[in-house]
Amino acid sequence: MAVSAPQQATGQVATRNRREPKNVFQRAYRQWADYTYIMPALLAMFFVIAYPIAYTIYLSFYSTPTAGENVWNGLTNYTSIITAERFWMITQNTMYWTIVSTILAFIIGTAAALVAQREFIGRGLVRGIFLIPWVISHVATAYIWVWIFHSDYGLVSGMLMDLGIISSPLVILDSTTWAMPALILVNVWKDFPFIMIMMLAGLQTVPEHLLRAAKIDGASTWAQFRHVTLPHLKGVIIITLLLTIVMNLNHFTLPWIMTGGGPASSTHIWITEVYALAFRSLRFGIASAFSVILFIIMMSMAYFYVKAMTAGDDRRR
Amino acid sequence: MLINGARLQLQDLSIVYDGQITAVDSVSLDVEPGEFLTLLGPSGSGKTSILMTVAGFVPAASGRVLVDGDDLLGRPPNERNLGMVFQDYALFPHMSVAENIGFPLKMRNWSKADIKQAVDGALEMVRLTGYENRRPTQLSGGEQQRVALARSTVFDPPVLLMDEPLGALDRQLREHLQTELKRVQSRTGITTLYVTHDQQEAMTLSDRIAVMRDGRIEQIGTPAELYDRPATRFVASFVGETNLFRGRPTGSGSGAMLETGNGGQIPLDGIADLPRDEMIEISIRPERLTIGGGARCTVEATIVEVGFAGEMIRVTAQTSSGDQFRIKQQNRGQAGQLSAGTSIQIGWNPEDLVVLEQPVD
Numbered sequence: 001m002a003v004s005a006p007q008q009a010t011g012q013v014a015t016r017n018r019r020e021p022k023n024v025f026q027r028a029y030r031q032w033a034d035y036t037y038i039m040p041a042l043l044a045m046f047f048v049i050a051y052p053i054a055y056t057i058y059l060s061f062y063s064t065p066t067a068g069e070n071v072w073n074g075l076t077n078y079t080s081i082i083t084a085e086r087f088w089m090i091t092q093n094t095m096y097w098t099i100v101s102t103i104l105a106f107i108i109g110t111a112a113a114l115v116a117q118r119e120f121i122g123r124g125l126v127r128g129i130f131l132i133p134w135v136i137s138h139v140a141t142a143y144i145w146v147w148i149f150h151s152d153y154g155l156v157s158g159m160l161m162d163l164g165i166i167s168s169p170l171v172i173l174d175s176t177t178w179a180m181p182a183l184i185l186v187n188v189w190k191d192f193p194f195i196m197i198m199m200l201a202g203l204q205t206v207p208e209h210l211l212r213a214a215k216i217d218g219a220s221t222w223a224q225f226r227h228v229t230l231p232h233l234k235g236v237i238i239i240t241l242l243l244t245i246v247m248n249l250n251h252f253t254l255p256w257i258m259t260g261g262g263p264a265s266s267t268h269i270w271i272t273e274v275y276a277l278a279f280r281s282l283r284f285g286i287a288s289a290f291s292v293i294l295f296i297i298m299m300s301m302a303y304f305y306v307k308a309m310t311a312g313d314d315r316r317r
Numbered sequence: 318m319l320i321n322g323a324r325l326q327l328q329d330l331s332i333v334y335d336g337q338i339t340a341v342d343s344v345s346l347d348v349e350p351g352e353f354l355t356l357l358g359p360s361g362s363g364k365t366s367i368l369m370t371v372a373g374f375v376p377a378a379s380g381r382v383l384v385d386g387d388d389l390l391g392r393p394p395n396e397r398n399l400g401m402v403f404q405d406y407a408l409f410p411h412m413s414v415a416e417n418i419g420f421p422l423k424m425r426n427w428s429k430a431d432i433k434q435a436v437d438g439a440l441e442m443v444r445l446t447g448y449e450n451r452r453p454t455q456l457s458g459g460e461q462q463r464v465a466l467a468r469s470t471v472f473d474p475p476v477l478l479m480d481e482p483l484g485a486l487d488r489q490l491r492e493h494l495q496t497e498l499k500r501v502q503s504r505t506g507i508t509t510l511y512v513t514h515d516q517q518e519a520m521t522l523s524d525r526i527a528v529m530r531d532g533r534i535e536q537i538g539t540p541a542e543l544y545d546r547p548a549t550r551f552v553a554s555f556v557g558e559t560n561l562f563r564g565r566p567t568g569s570g571s572g573a574m575l576e577t578g579n580g581g582q583i584p585l586d587g588i589a590d591l592p593r594d595e596m597i598e599i600s601i602r603p604e605r606l607t608i609g610g611g612a613r614c615t616v617e618a619t620i621v622e623v624g625f626a627g628e629m630i631r632v633t634a635q636t637s638s639g640d641q642f643r644i645k646q647q648n649r650g651q652a653g654q655l656s657a658g659t660s661i662q663i664g665w666n667p668e669d670l671v672v673l674e675q676p677v678d
Binding site for chain 2: 207209210212213214215216217218219220223227228231232234
């Protein structure tokens, strides 16, 4: 149907008038119905998440003696954490654990995804084998590896001694030097299938015609991966890395069961330290302050995660 | 810029999928340097399989693919030094137009300065100067295809492969880009192997056309040869519209006739060396038929249907024996005089009539 000039002009005015308001509250008000629909979920989340968070923040400003009332002490919990040498030692452990675990798991997971994507006889079996570490529970994994690394009757020491490579048992989990690398090895073994699945899903979305175009343009296998596959997977890579970093920062079960933070706190990371402060030392105030610090760090990671997730939406808008 | 294209030869090329399905059966073909040759055929005729085998994406069961005598089979696609334009453009979405065009040069380790110079030249050739920094998503379909063309020719490949490159475009844009393609191909002198199922596109662009059917070349020739002298019923009907009649030739000289059954007779005046007492098939294009007198061969018929197609008028007429003729005439305002049921005289000249070579079953 033909549109007359005045109608077109009216349409343009209407479009101008319907421009999105800049004020966030005005925008939210326009979508009041949407918020009504998600209100039950928001309320449930408020009681199981927001309330504990608020109570933790509240406690973080108090001294919490085991006997007697809580005592307001302002920012003392925070300053005592930040100024303690132990905090920085544990932060260093946490960074070491998180960064090395993430990088190694990412490299191995991506390599596994590239292998699992190729067509070969037994591919399904190989994919299944790769997934085994991921489906075993963390607790079972921890006990299996404690046994493998055990100095006296562990598999590693036993095999190396049987082969005559070493003469006395290896000290791994009881060594301040080797305990953390051993934990990282287990963590990488446990986490790489997750990265493999994410990357495999991403690899399957790389359009075949783009790879063909790169091939005919003279790109070697590596150049195809470098110039076509990797840029296509950029979004998947960012999200996978962020999720893995957050998972590692929050990883409690493996380090706690395998070493309990020892020996000499060499495997204590933030999350095990918070647990130890709260439930071993019963210092809930300082544990809460520690939790708040971790919460701020995690929320900054969440910000980047959401930004990465919505990058495509912004481009489409 | 003038590129000396290479000679592309396919020798007894066969392509078999899964060891069972023969897509291409012993095809041999010579594409001269600088020639624009089109593989034309319906879906499943094997034309794309040939292109993919030349590119290196589909293995050959047997035969050879030679570029200037050098056998390409066994080499991976990235070592064949061929240009290729895909139907869906295949532009890298994360790269700018300049980066897309420069990609084959980067893979050949050209210096940045040389890449920039070559990209500028390629952009100028496809008339997209000023588009260097745009992303493929910011371009129209036609612009994307021009970028794909620039990318495939920027490194001066000896042979350019094109897989239905205009298939995804609307008719108007397709016609415009046909002219562009031909201009670029003529300017570069690049040997081009083009695949399409669109006979109009093939006729417009090609120096020669190979019509394919069931994995074999049915006929190869210039567009005019294929149109005016089709060898087989398939070519006659696939390349343009035609009227086909089967029958036995009788008589000789000016009295020669094709007996089509039910007493039907079609004059074959002047056609020599017709096989006697054998079924033959003849083809005559609808636009070569005239309504009214003045032609050497004529038959009486009655109009069955008149179709108005703007610049053309399509008339379907039937003789008393049931032979049906489709006639295309330039619209000169005569549509009102032609209506169903009107008796007309259909005429043609003997040189417009083609006796098809392939024996009739």
